[in-house]
Amino acid sequence: MSPNFTADAGLAFERHDHAHCAGSAMARAEALSEAKGARLTPVRRRTLEILLESHRALGAYDVLEKLAEEGFGKQPPVAYRALEFLVEQGFAHRIRRLNAFTACMNPGTAHRPAFFICRSCSAVAEAQAEAVRTAMDRAAEEIGFAIERVNLEALGLCHACAEAAE
Amino acid sequence: MSPNFTADAGLAFERHDHAHCAGSAMARAEALSEAKGARLTPVRRRTLEILLESHRALGAYDVLEKLAEEGFGKQPPVAYRALEFLVEQGFAHRIRRLNAFTACMNPGTAHRPAFFICRSCSAVAEAQAEAVRTAMDRAAEEIGFAIERVNLEALGLCHACAEAAE
DNA sequence: TATCGTATGTAATATCATAACATGTCAAGC
DNA sequence: GCTTGACATGTTATGATATTACATACGATA
Secondary structure (H helix, E strand, O other): OOOOEOOOOOOOOOOOEHHHHHHHHHHHHHHHHHHHOOOOOHHHHHHHHHHHHHOOOEOHHHHHHHHHHOOOOOOHHHHHHHHHHHHHHOOEEEEHHHOEEEEOOOOOOOOOEEEEEEOOOOOEEEEEOHHHHHHHHHHHHHOOOEEEEEEEEEEEEOHHHHHHOO | OOOOEOOOOOOOOOOOEHHHHHHHHHHHHHHHHHHHOOOOOHHHHHHHHHHHHHOOOEOHHHHHHHHHHOOOOOOHHHHHHHHHHHHHHOOEEEEHHHOEEEEOOOOOOOOOEEEEEEOOOOOEEEEEOHHHHHHHHHHHHHOOOEEEEEEEEEEEEOHHHHHHOO
């Protein structure tokens, strides 16, 4: 029952109560599924749990391996389909730069995240980026483009790694 | 010698003088290479030309195929290395969402581009997005993240395709 | 209980990317 | 001129990521 504090490769660069944030995100995902009539089936639920537990960006094959160990299907589409569902529902995000997926830390709440990927420790921080999205919307408007999905990703060094590198 | 106007899948959604923009980008890439002491060798030069000529996002294997036809190497690293060079020099961009590359329309000039990808016609528009980058920098600053590279990509419908879909 | 839509599973394959190593090219220094 | 070292190009082989096509199961509902 003790909170699982972590300072390393996590979805945020700060120490935090991992068990709490994971449980909370899961609870919200359940409530949202219920509300929307989306079917959070066992594979999908377990996939989200895996993302939340690992607390980092995982490749589809990493997820698949865990699912297979637990008696779910062993073939790639099993993982890709579950992950796709989670992304569609806003319960997870796809990090294109890493060919990987992370659990969303704020499912349901209006949020337009940007991702900051540390090239040293591989941690991925999901930051609220309302202003970035607004600027993006404006740029789209200028060229008459109708945005449907957005990926905002930056590669660099997180604070801890930058200090360590000095 | 007549300018090659195009209204379909292009690097911008607007009609424009393709021959002009391609030649101009090539000339700037040459000048910049000279200035920086970067070696714009035959494969690299030809790779850039291929991107400029096609005027859309091309996968590494698309590029490779053309290079191979013209007597260059036939194996993936040939294309990936040339493309990597171009991206490093700022002569091309990598579009992660498409696993593809496009020639940069503004090599050398300070620019922080965002990419707008039409899911209908597959055209990719490179838009100046200074404001988006500024917002991104600010978000990074808040979490103490040192940005090195950024990918700003949006998927949606370009103006022409949105009208056609009505 | 028949049917339809959706979800899950499999096999097979397609697509994208890199590691490891051999050869070629060219300029700097002896 | 030759050697050396840095870099570029090429190859083989393999790894990593993702999708297509099809079979089976499940659940709601008419």
